Amino acid sequence: MTEEQLNRALDLMRRLPPQQIEKNLSDLIDLVPELCEDLLSSVDQPLKIARDKREGKDYLLCDYNRDGDSYRSPWSNTYEPPLEDGTLPTDRLRRLEVEANAAFDQYRQMYFEGGVSSVYLWDLDHGFAGVILIKRAGDGARNIKGCWDSIHVIEVQEKSTGRSAHYKLTSTVMLWLQTSRPGSGTMNLGGSLTRQVMEQDGTVSEPTSHIVNMGRLVEDMENKIRHTLNEIYFGKTKDIVNGLRSIQPLADQKQKQAFSEDLANALQKRQGKSDP
């Protein structure tokens, strides 16, 4: 019963207006408390920002850097609020995590020209896994509020030779746009593209090769998703609106259509006559 309930819960989250994700998730957990852990780990929510006071930098919160009610900063590698023995990555992994955060910080600056990023890694049996988070809020120009959230979960399976690895990336990107203006009233266009998957192998000559391989995969994935978001948000949904109502009177259009059909028929007849 619980598996069917989880499927129904996820189906519901794909239908309810994403503008109220947090409320919907909270209500859903109240209604079916047994699904709490599963829901929190499978439903993506807009990323929250916290401040690492020690390092003077912002970082992003998710289930992967959470232990109890505390969150680990990727800059200071400590928990806020402090924890006696919170889960920490091994020394080897932490060194890679520091490099990854620095690298993706630069990536973020080059594509997003602002915003916050965070990378968290954890060990697996034959490799490691990680999550790369990016949050970019707009400045509200032209009276439109916008926000982009990226959640990339990557699984790295190191081959026994140690010279190559297999990378599997599962990504979700959330895009939120809203405006309130006299002409158009309130307009809220938001939601997410989820569970996009990309896999590839990569050579590993030193530990930082992983960052190069992960970086290229994340970059390709985000570029692809950005393109898809552009098509869906500003193409498809707009087409539906203009399909629901026609600014031009439909009678006029029927006339135009009838006219162009007459024209096409007339041209065909003329061509038929001039054929030998």
Added chain:
Amino acid sequence: MAPDDQISDQEKVRIASDFIRHAPPGEFNEVFTDVRVLLNNDTLLKEGVAGAFALYNKDQLTPVKLPNSSIPSLVTEHNDIGGGRFFDPRSKQSFKYDHLRKEASDLQAWESDTAVESWRDALESQFTEYTANHYKHGVCAVFGQSRNDSVSLVACIEDHQFQPKNYWCSSMNGRWRSQWCATLTGGTGELQGTLRVQVHYYEDGNVQLVCSKNVKHSITCSNEVETAKEMVRLIEESESEYQLAINENYQTMSDTTFKALRRQLPITRSKVDWEKIISYKIGKEINKAQ
């Protein structure tokens, strides 16, 4: 799970009803099934949540086919006469409405309010022509009521596009709802409109457009036909202006807002040189160690 940690039945009903009422256009059945399985209590569903089905259908201005008429009507709060029955002023009938099966039955004759019928009828005539001219599959209805010295008219339009998941093109549902209320007293009147658009894309994700706008106009009333014509003229103007404004927003959102969130490519116009990023960092570390 200790029984104390469970929420009350009342809270469960509130949550289930909220979910039902926020079903996107064309997906009531799917949301209903989800809620039914999650609530796991058909008695509570029937007793506590059934009211939400009716509220949802009325809020959506749900079109309804009448067995003996070629022109459909709408299920709204304005033609609800209680006991699960609604009236259709166009065919002068009332019907029983099944909110789950979305079907009309048990048709009976229904008498309109004679004090306002000439006004209502004139507006219905103009409004039906307007709807056919701008909404390919639109359904409209005009309701009239007399209130002291005033004539109260409500004109609604509904149009939708539903595409199920196994259809060849993307899973997308959309609905447009217009609701215009006119209060005519003596030679003047006030026209108020609420326009709502909702679109849901759900292939590989969940993207929704939710829009609404309120409009107000003052009108002068002469006779029934002239007043109806003026109202429809203002309605057409307002709705087209709204649609244009939405399209303009789309343009700004894609040209300006979206671009400012994430560029297509870095300013160098080529993808990131990851080897360079790594070597730069290592360079820094080596420098630090010296």
